[in-house]
Amino acid sequence: MTQSEQGATCPVVRFEFSPVATPGESFFAQLDELRREHRVFRSDEAQGYWVLARNDLIVEALQHPETFSSVATVPTMPDPPFRWIPIMLDPPGHTKWRRLLGGWFSPGRTAKLETPVREMCTTLVDGLVDGGRCEFVADFAARFPTTIFLQIIGLPVSELSRFMAWEDKILHFDSETDPDYSQMMTAMNEVTAMFSSLIAERRADPSRRADDIISASLDWQIDGRPVSDDDVLSCLLLLFMAGLDTVASQLSFMLHHLATHDRDRRALVEDPNRIPGAVEEMLRAHAIVRVGRKVARDVDFHGCPMKAGDMVSMPLAFASRDEDVFQDATTVDIDRPSFANLAFGAGPHRCLGSHLARRELVVALEEWHRRIPEYQVTPGAQVLEHAGNGVYGVDSLPLSW
Numbered sequence: 001m002t003q004s005e006q007g008a009t010c011p012v013v014r015f016e017f018s019p020v021a022t023p024g025e026s027f028f029a030q031l032d033e034l035r036r037e038h039r040v041f042r043s044d045e046a047q048g049y050w051v052l053a054r055n056d057l058i059v060e061a062l063q064h065p066e067t068f069s070s071v072a073t074v075p076t077m078p079d080p081p082f083r084w085i086p087i088m089l090d091p092p093g094h095t096k097w098r099r100l101l102g103g104w105f106s107p108g109r110t111a112k113l114e115t116p117v118r119e120m121c122t123t124l125v126d127g128l129v130d131g132g133r134c135e136f137v138a139d140f141a142a143r144f145p146t147t148i149f150l151q152i153i154g155l156p157v158s159e160l161s162r163f164m165a166w167e168d169k170i171l172h173f174d175s176e177t178d179p180d181y182s183q184m185m186t187a188m189n190e191v192t193a194m195f196s197s198l199i200a201e202r203r204a205d206p207s208r209r210a211d212d213i214i215s216a217s218l219d220w221q222i223d224g225r226p227v228s229d230d231d232v233l234s235c236l237l238l239l240f241m242a243g244l245d246t247v248a249s250q251l252s253f254m255l256h257h258l259a260t261h262d263r264d265r266r267a268l269v270e271d272p273n274r275i276p277g278a279v280e281e282m283l284r285a286h287a288i289v290r291v292g293r294k295v296a297r298d299v300d301f302h303g304c305p306m307k308a309g310d311m312v313s314m315p316l317a318f319a320s321r322d323e324d325v326f327q328d329a330t331t332v333d334i335d336r337p338s339f340a341n342l343a344f345g346a347g348p349h350r351c352l353g354s355h356l357a358r359r360e361l362v363v364a365l366e367e368w369h370r371r372i373p374e375y376q377v378t379p380g381a382q383v384l385e386h387a388g389n390g391v392y393g394v395d396s397l398p399l400s401w
């Protein structure tokens, strides 16, 4: 990351990351450097976009969809040829979709998944424990949340690897690896075609319907009218992307922290009741999502002249590691008193899956540490992180015990 031009209030900054990180030198440390220097800056990537780097600015923008619209959410794509639902809708249309979907991810419904989530986790850890080592991302993190999520949506678990490959193309692209977005668009079309044929099958043969979102979507109505097929498909595609790799990325950052911080790990092994608090703190310290918005009207935002049509990026880690709000913000303190967690966003689009995600993360840490209490990053192995367009993640985390 190099600064290429310095202006008075809104400097232009190269906002890029080295793809390889070693313990202690991750994307988050790179973000900290930038945040300490700037409140708002402009990235010169692609057509250029604003970047909000402080907690108060990000919270304010997320709570004002009339100025910071969700019609485009990828900062390098101001005019996307797609409309993911509900994430790319503004109120009031957005609110109707939240009502439609809310029940599937409510605390009550999520609590009922506790047993299958725990069973899935136990099976995976049992399969690894005797081997003494694993590549945590592929062997655990990518598999554990996915199976549960596919069942909620109504997708065949046997096709997991195909789904992961699609998802990688859709979410982990950048302007270098997929400059014209053709791979991303092809993958999105393939996922949509799959959903389309599953819907057609269930329409033709009601006996194939089950207690899952695809089946429920056949009867979705908004304002008393059936939801169009295009909108149903846009929503299923978004759910597919939102649920498949966020938990995996978050869990990998957590295990990396615990593998490299013996005191924290041992504290959780000795007293698993501390795990929920530790999960909140690690979500805060390693907030993975970079939220994007499109400016809806000309505005002077804290000294920065934003024009209608400009794009804005808000990496939530800027907000959640802001020293003006959190003491020792860049340090993981598993005893930190409770706080408002921005890792799941804020405002109308706050994460719909946060209850499910939290439960999965807590159960994963409980079951993993019950069987594998002592582990480390495999000596000599490289930990790889990626900064896909919307989510920071870990590509490879070799652990041994």
Ligand code: HEM
Pocket (backbone or CB within 6 Å): 073, 086, 087, 088, 098, 238, 239, 242, 243, 246, 247, 250, 288, 289, 291, 292, 316, 343, 344, 345, 346, 348, 349, 350, 351, 352, 353, 354, 356, 357
């Ligand atoms: C630790 C894991 C997760 C994190 C950190 C996370 C984070 C976020 C964030 C920051 C947003 C707001 C985006 C914006 O404002 O533009 C969001 C939205 C969303 N998330 Fe999550 N998420 C996680 C897991 C999940 C899961 C498991 C699901 C399950 C389906 C899910 C479903 C959604 C949906 C549907 C939205 C769009 C909500 C809306 O537009 O109203 N997320 N998530």
